[in-house]
Amino acid sequence: MLDRNWGTSLEATKQSQILNPEAGKNLDPVVGLDGQVAEASMEKYRGITKVEETPKIDPARFLLGLGL
Incomplete structure (x- = not known):
């Protein structure tokens, strides 16, 4: 489903050029x-x-915490 404002910018630009x-x-x-x-x-x-910025997670520590 498209936003009800879909194409508004294009129409405004076209009308300005006309x-x-x-x-x-x-x-x-x-x-x-x-x-x-x-x-x-x-x-x-x-x-x-x-x-x-989200803190970086060390994949090895993350997997060890899961018991993998």
Whole structure:
């Protein structure tokens, strides 16, 4: 079963291209976040979403614990 939003991104992109087919010819830089602000934001995001690494299990010790 597909998600009800399946294809939404494709449709949005297609509609944007229909709305402004000349957009690809515009070589002006995109106005947005300053590089330092964007970097700080990404570092903050990475800190929040940091996944703790699971400890590595020595296979020999694991199997001995099982009595194998």
